[in-house]
Structure formats: structure tokens, C-alpha cells
Amino acid sequence: MSRSRRAVAATAGLLAAVLVSSVAVPPAQAGGKKPRDVHPSLRHHLVAFYDFDHPVRGEPGREADQGRSGTTIDLVNGGAAMRVPDHAYPGSGRALQTRQLSPTEAGNDDWKAGIYSATGVPSLRAFNAVEGITVMGWVKMTGENPKPNSNTANPDDRFNAIGLAGVLTGDSDGHGVRALLELIDVNGELRLVALGRRLDGGNSQTYAASEDWRTLLPVGEWVFLAATFDFTDGTLALYRNGKPIDGFYTRTDDPWLVAGPGEHRTTATDPRGIKIGGSFPQDTREQNPCDCRMDSLMFLDRVVTARQVEKQYRHVTGRR
Template identity: 65%
Template sequence: MPKHTTGLAAGLALLVTALLAGPVQAADSAGTQRVLPGLKPDLVAHYDFGHPVPGAPAEEQDQGFSGTDIQLVGGGPAMRVPDAAHPGAGNALQTAQINPGAAGNDDWKAGLYAPGGVPTLNAFNAAKGTTVMGWFKMTGDNPAPDSNTPDPDDRYGAIGLTGVLAGNSDGHGVRALLELIEVEGELRVVALGRRLDDGASQTFAAAADWRSVLPQDEWVHLAATFDYSDGSMALFRNGERLDGFYATPGDPWEVEGPGDHRASPTDPAGIKIGGSFPQNTRERNPCNCRMDDLMFLDRAVSAAEVRQQHRMMTSQQP
């Protein structure tokens, strides 16, 4: 977040400028002012879609501490739409499948990608945990038709929400992800994580029908926590823990032995939002939906913190 210096040495003019700048920023997006103080030191990246990069409206400024700006892929600034996810919020991000009948690269999604890792995301390097949270609203046909197959009746087996890529990712593989995928033959809201870049993933799936977790045209706050030290994961909806189950038996994260268990000592290859491959090389798992206040933290936050964060954002006070 920008910081203003208002000391005496700065002079009265700078003091007045700083005082005037505060309300303007709060009015632009109150969501950036509604972060629990205890979460701010761990808030690696935060996107409220009310802060275009100056001179580059197809990019969004990071409101977390890392300064990791992202690209609005496919639709550019048109992807910012006026739809308040919570009281005081402003624009939301619209993601969408544009041409279901053609294998192309025109889907609306967001994120960034760098083979070998994004240096500003170094806080996730060897992290003990991760949290991914945000507001989501289903606005169209989901899961979308699979544009990579010739059969017009084929549908993708997943709906991409958002997550942090693994260090060796090609734009699809993740370290921590919120999405909907098929588990035990049913589409479910899941937290999907991978501790080691070359290791196996684990999935924690919500027991409830996904349409009750994410009803059409309704804003919902979701959070997923990943504790790499003990292999535990959790899902939350509107501040409350969701009942669920682990999809993979055993110890896929290899945490049962002795030692200090952390994520791989690599910088993530980026962040994906609304589908895979933020470098726009192919399409997979698009989400016809809106998103806002996407937050990525470098620890597994507690259930109480998720609840408090949700309550802070839904309060009527700015």
C-alpha cells in the first residue's frame, strides 16, 4: 500500500496533500482498508480491481506487500465491471469463456507467469503454509464447454477460481488453489495443494453440492488454507468452515517423517485467476464468473481470522 510521509520536514503542502489523498483512496475501494491488522504482515498479494497500473489499464496493481502486479488477459480494462461484492467495494473482475466452439486464446482470465519463478512472490518460497481467499460470483454457464475437443457436448472437468502456481509450473500446476473439480464422480469446491514442486498433490473437497456453496448470481466469500508443516487443509464459506474430506489417502505431501516441513524452496511461477495458463498459451478450465478482493497469504490463517476478515468486509462501516 502507498505510504505518505507527513513529518514537519515535509512541509505543510505535503501534509495537506497526504490528508486529501487518504479519502480518495478509500473511496476508490474500501476493500483495501478492510484487512485485519494481523493479516497485513502476511498479505503477499491482494487485488481489488480498483487500481489499474498507471499507463497500463490492462494491468492491476497489487495492494499487498510484494508489489506483484497482474495482467487482465483477453479483455483488458473491460474486465473491470461495477459490481460490489461487499459493502463499500467497487469494481469486480469479470472472467469468461469467449468462444466455446474454437480452440484459441481469447478467454478472459488474469494473473502472471514467469518460467523459473516470480521473484516478488519469494515469500512463498519454502513457506510453512498458504492461504487463498476472495469473493466469487457465478455469472454464466459453468463448467464451460471444452474448447480443446471436437465434441461440442464435452465440458471441462474443472472450473478455475484462483491460486498460486508451483515453482516448476507450466501455467497449470499449482502450490495452492481454490477451484471446482470432479472428486468421486461429482463436481466439488476444493482446496488443492502441493507442498513439493515434484511431489504429489492433495485435495480437500467440500461435502456440500457445489451449487449450494456457489449459487448462481450470488457473491460468496471463499477461503482455503494449506498447512505444509502437518499436511492439513481447510475450506471456508462466508467465514464458516465447510465440512469436507481428503481425496487422496496416505501422505501425499510427505510430512509424516521428522523434520521441518515446508513448501519447495522455489519462487512460484505466478498466479492464475479464472482459468489456467495466465501466459495465454492455451485455454483450460475457464470460469464464467466475477471475483473481487483476492488475497494470497504466506501462512495458513486460523478459522477465527477467516471469520473476522469476512465480518470486517461485510460490515457497514468503511
Template identity: 70%
Template sequence: MRRSRRVAATAAALTLALTAASPAAADRPAPSDVHPALRPHLVAYYDFDHPVPGDPALERDQGRSGTEIELVNGGAAMRVPDRAYPGSGRALRTRQIAPDATGNDDWKAGTWSASGVRTLRPFANAGGTTVMGWFNREMDGPALNTTTADPADRYNAIGLAGVLTGDSDGHGVRALLELIDVGGELRLVALGRRVDGGASQTFAAREDWRTLLPRGRWVHLAATFDFTTGAMALYRDGRPVDGFLTTAGDPWQLDGPGPHLTSATDPRGIKIGGSFPQDTVERNPCDCRMDGLMFLDTVVPARDVATQYRRMAR
């Protein structure tokens, strides 16, 4: 049986054990490359220099939750020697393996449980979320779609990193950094969903995605989601990115009395470099390298995004 399916089948037991261990995780020293202002809110953090002893296809969480993730299909080979920032060691390599064949062999990372991942509970009933990390693009556009019969069909997006909803099939997200088609043009976006089963909102960058994320160059990206007000933001190398909301009206259902928080459900997991971390379907693979991925249970203010970028890039 594939490890990813074994992990999915035993996720309830694993997450229960991790939850029991989370106070110890919270008490351990925070990584020195995380700014003190961010540490209390750092639910999960992956630098891909900490394989789980005895199982290098799993990566240890350096945040407070202790949420291990799986390096799906590629295992330890997905850790590659590359320096996203001074002090980093290895980076995560994600990619499409067989663009001309149907299958489930893409390299991606994450965790998934049908009952919800209990260690990710800080993202339930949350007023805000931030996703940030280092990304290095190695592709010129969305990959060929291996789930359709048309050999020329391509996906409409490139998945970076995000937190799933509490009812996700492995694709639907609560907070996501992504490149996706907006009105016929690929754009860097922050995509969020406040209510499980509800509509999403997208904040899309105006600048060309190839300028924001040049091929072969490490870039620090961050996306913030304020579920209490509907405000969203993108940052590149510590600076705000000009953008616009793509959906008119009130997709997050903020009209009426508050407080307006995310659904009171544990996220079903984290996805990195593509959808369906349980490895049942291929979608939106990213031929990329990634490092220093952070998932926080607050809206990190602009000054702290900039401070965190400078701290890692110095």
C-alpha cells in the same frame, strides 16, 4: 505481439524491478478493508480498483509484494461495476469467449514467468498458505472444452484463484481454490501441492457446490493449506465448510523428519479464472466475477477468516 506474451518474455526484468521496490510496498499503508491480523502475511491483494497508470490491462497489487497481474485478453473491459462488499468499486469479470472454437481468447488474469516470480518468494519454503476472496458464479457447470475435437466435451473443473508451483507450466499449483470433479461429482475444493513435481492433495466440500456458490450471488471463500501437518480447510462467508481429503496415504511426503515446507522455488505466478496466465492454452475457464483476492503466506486461523469476512461484509 500479445501483451501476455510480452509480459512473459520480460518477466525476469519486471520481477527484478518489483523486488527492488518491495520494501516501499511493504511500508505503504495497508488497505483499510484488511484486518490487522492478516496484514503482515498479505503477500498479494487485488481489489480491481487500481489499474497501473498508463496500462489499464495491468492491476496493481495492494499487498506487500507489489506483484502486478495482467487482465488477460479483455484488459480494462474486465473491470466491471459491481459491489462484492460495501466499499468495493469494481470487480473482475472472467469468462470463456468462444466455446465452439479453438483459440486463446478466454478472459482470465494472473502472471507467469518461466524463471519464477521473485516477488512471490514468500511462498517458497513456506509452512502454510491461504487463498481467499469474493466470488460470484454465472455458469451452471464446467465450460465446453475447446482443446478437444469432441464438440460436447467439457472441462472437469472451474478455476477460481491460486498460486502456481515453481515448475508449473501455467496449470500446476501450490495452493488453489477451485471447483473440480471428485468421483464423478463437481465439488468446491482446496487443492495443494507441497513439493514441485510431487502429488497434490485435495480437500473437498461435502455440501453441494451450487449451494455453497449460488449463481448470481457474491460469496466469500477461503482455503488454507498447512504444509507442515497436512491439514487443509475451506470456509464460506467466514464459517468452516465440512469436507474430506480425497487422496489416501501421504501425497505431501510428510513422513520422516521435518521441517516440512514447500519447495524452495519461487512460484511461477498466480492464476485467476482459468489456467495458463501466459495465454498459451485455454483450460477450466470461470464465467464469474471476483473481487478482494488475497494470497497470504500463512495458515489464517478460523477466527481470523471469520473476522476478515465480517470486516468486509459489515
């Protein structure tokens, strides 16, 4: 073959290789993981997912995210000991144990989990200027709640809330939230609630369950909870074991300022983190600890439908 023909052949081969690499190989995609315990209809919007079966290699006190964001969280104060052999549903592995350790001391030793950054957590950007959020997962009460208030000298004083799981606002001190599942005092009575805030520094809205929280979350029983936050129209919802929970709004005005025209989203800031089992994941203060276990916590950047909540529940329990 002549030199000119060899050059043409080499050029053609190189061009073919470029075309193959740019066309035949699909581009890398965020969120390539497909957790088997998440219903397929939810995976695309699964920002963060923690099943507490995936310690970070070499750092057992941290938990790897199985969602698309890759947001690693800390198991605060208890580290690897917070992973316990308990099963929320058939096939699940370990669960997360959270608890209060020193009820009479204003210290920082409560077992809780999460992540915090005063400048925002970039991997949670899906919750920046978002139209809706869903928080869901399995919860089992393992002791007496609410816990004694370790921040006061009165031994009879108790915290007015029990923290479950939520996404912080973009200006949070570790307590303020954009979307939260918790139990909190509503008009003198503790209730299971979905509590959300659309605007940083703005007012919150709360949707509270009508039924007694001790019936909804009996000690020693795994329960699947979900809360949705629609920031476009100011609506919230609660679910238990795949079914909607009857409830009421604690405010009848427009705390999220969605009555006016235009597009309504959350403030365009990255959340400062996630909190699980209590507030202040940066471990600067004790607030609203939960004596409970949690499993398969999911944080999604959309309002899932009632049908999808039911599908997720049936997906892992095998119920038809």
C-alpha cells in the same frame, strides 16, 4: 568565534544530523500499504491483494498489487473491460469478470488474470519454502459452469474443473499449483476444493467440500471463500462466508510426504506466478475457464485461523 571552535561546531552539527537521520527516521519497510478492506490481523502476511480498483497507470489492462509484494498481474485478453461495476460487499468498488468467449474454438481468447514467468516470479518469494498459504476472496458465478471444452472436437465435452484463484508451483507450466481454490471433478462429481502441492513435481492433496457446489456458489450471489494449506502437517481447510465447510480428503495416504521427521515446507523455488479464473496466465492454452466475477483476492504466506477468516468476513460486511 575562532577557526578551531567553528570546526568543532561544524563537526558536532554534522554528527547530530547523522544521528537524527539514522535514529529518528524509521527504516523503510516492505508492505507499507494498509488496505482498509483487509482486517489488521492479516495485513502482515498479505503477500498479494487485488481489489480490481487499481489499474496500473498508463496500462489499464494490468492490475496493481495492494499487498506487500507489488506483484502486478495482467487482465488477460479482456484488459480494462474485465473490470465491471459490481460490489461484493458494502464499499467495494469494481470486480473482475472472467469468462469463456469461444467455446467451439481451440484459441486463446478466454478472459482470465494472473502472471507467469518460466524462471519464477521473484516478488512472490514469500511462497518459496513456505510453511503455509491461505487463498481467499469473493466469488460470484455469472453463468453456466463448467464450460465446454474448447480443446476437443466433441461439442458435448466439458472441462472437468472451474478455476478460481491460486499460486503456481516453481516448475509449473501455467497449470500446476502450490495452492489453489477451484471446483473440480471428484469421483465423478464436481466439488468445491482446496488443492495443494508441497513439492515441485510431487503429488497433490485435495480437500473437497461435502455440500453440493451449486448450493455453496449459487449463480448471481457473492460468496466469500477461503482455503488454507498447512504444509507442515499436511492439512487443508475450506471456508464459506466466514464459516468452516465440512469436507473430506481425496487421498488418505501421505501425498505431501510430511509423515517423516524434520521440517516440512514447500520446495525452495519462487512460484512461477498466480492464476485467476482459469489456467495458463501466459495465454498459451485455454483450461478450466470460470464464468464468474471475483473481488478482493488475497494471497497470504501463512495458515490463517478460523477466527481470522471470520474476522475478515465481518470486517468488510459489517456483520457482528
